[in-house]
Amino acid sequence: MPLSPEQTAEIEELRSTPQPTLRATVPGMEAHLYKAHDVLDHGFVRVIDYMGDDAAICQAARVSYGKGTKSVQNDTGLIRYLMRHWHSTPFEMCEIKLHVKLPVFVARQWIRHRTANVNEYSARYSILDREFYIPAPEHINAQSTVNNQGRGGLLEGEEAARVLEYLKADSTRAYDHYEEMISQDGQDGLARELARMNLPANIYTQWYWKVDLHNLFHFLRLRADAHAQYEIRVYAEEICKIVADWVPAAYGAFEDYRLGGANLSATAIDCIRRIVKGEVVTQETSGMSKGEWREFEGVIG
Numbered sequence: 001m002p003l004s005p006e007q008t009a010e011i012e013e014l015r016s017t018p019q020p021t022l023r024a025t026v027p028g029m030e031a032h033l034y035k036a037h038d039v040l041d042h043g044f045v046r047v048i049d050y051m052g053d054d055a056a057i058c059q060a061a062r063v064s065y066g067k068g069t070k071s072v073q074n075d076t077g078l079i080r081y082l083m084r085h086w087h088s089t090p091f092e093m094c095e096i097k098l099h100v101k102l103p104v105f106v107a108r109q110w111i112r113h114r115t116a117n118v119n120e121y122s123a124r125y126s127i128l129d130r131e132f133y134i135p136a137p138e139h140i141n142a143q144s145t146v147n148n149q150g151r152g153g154l155l156e157g158e159e160a161a162r163v164l165e166y167l168k169a170d171s172t173r174a175y176d177h178y179e180e181m182i183s184q185d186g187q188d189g190l191a192r193e194l195a196r197m198n199l200p201a202n203i204y205t206q207w208y209w210k211v212d213l214h215n216l217f218h219f220l221r222l223r224a225d226a227h228a229q230y231e232i233r234v235y236a237e238e239i240c241k242i243v244a245d246w247v248p249a250a251y252g253a254f255e256d257y258r259l260g261g262a263n264l265s266a267t268a269i270d271c272i273r274r275i276v277k278g279e280v281v282t283q284e285t286s287g288m289s290k291g292e293w294r295e296f297e298g299v300i301g
């Protein structure tokens with residue numbers, strides 16, 4: 001269950017008691033506030049709070065000469081300029097606080113992004129729920145044969161069924177033992193902080209995650225990328241939709257320059273110039289390694 005009945009009641013109460021404010025608000029973001037967006041089989045992402053908007057980015061960028069927002073067109077142009085030239089601090093003026101429920105193995109990748117503030121559910125203090133990520137059959141893949149850090153084609157037939165069965169049975173068995181060990185029914189009961197070591201990495205955890213927009217974009221560029229692991233990418237993609245509603249101009253620039261853009265080496269740019277002049281450039285004459293050339297071909301199509 002993505003949300004507990006208590007959490008659902010809390011959201012309904014929060015959404016039914018709006019408060020007037022003089023702060024900048026964004027209608028698209030107000031619509032997201034507190035609501036949970038389902039991700040994977042038991043996970044979610046929801047916005048708890050946010051600060052700033054596209055205008056706040058421009059206001060910060062223009063502070064040096066004391067002029068605030070001019071027009072939407074100017075703001076969009078300025079934001080695109082800032083993004084293009086890596087003038088990043090104005091984006092740090094916007095902040096977002098998310099409540100995320102995610103499998104522990106996804107949390108391990110996520111927590112590597114050190115530039116956020118995190119507060120996680122305590123499995124020393126509380127008892128974890130019996131909720132495990134079990135991939136849908138269309139996400140049970142074989143090891144990739146070309147990329148050690150990725151997955152290949154779908155597992156099928158008896159092998160796929162057996163894998164799913166192991167994942168479900170092992171999770172259930174580990175949780176049964178966890179429950180049995182912490183039980184104080186007729187025994188002392190093992191401390192929760194010790195019993196949790198028996199739980200598998202597909203169990204769900206939860207945290208509050210607060211980050212500024214510049215560092216959020218960095219996270220999204222890495223984790224919404226097609227090469228990111230599917231299970232973290234779906235969270236990043238959900239956050240992308242939220243950010244698009246929050247700061248449409250900044251998200252548009254990010255989508256154009258970072259998500260859809262590419263970094264090219266001096267050698268790659270030289271190859272493009274040679275190709276434009278009509279030269280037939282091959283990997284052997286490019287000055288690039290086979291791997292670089294493959295990626296370069298991916299960029300120029």
Ligand SMILES: Cc1cc2nc3c(=O)[nH]c(=O)nc-3n(C[C@H](O)[C@H](O)[C@H](O)COP(=O)(O)OP(=O)(O)OC[C@H]3O[C@@H](n4cnc5c(N)ncnc54)[C@H](O)[C@@H]3O)c2cc1C
Binds near residue numbers: 112113215222223227
């Ligand atoms: C496809 C992929 C594969 C990966 N594979 C592995 C792997 O095999 N093993 C592994 O361990 N990790 C792996 N990672 C994690 C990766 O190395 C980074 O730790 C992670 O992406 C977070 O990036 P970051 O440090 O830039 O982000 P953040 O921690 O958010 O930092 C943002 C930026 O702040 C600066 N910064 C933050 N803290 C410091 C600091 N202490 N010192 C200097 N500068 C700092 C850096 O400029 C950094 O880029 C992988 C990531 C991806 C996307």
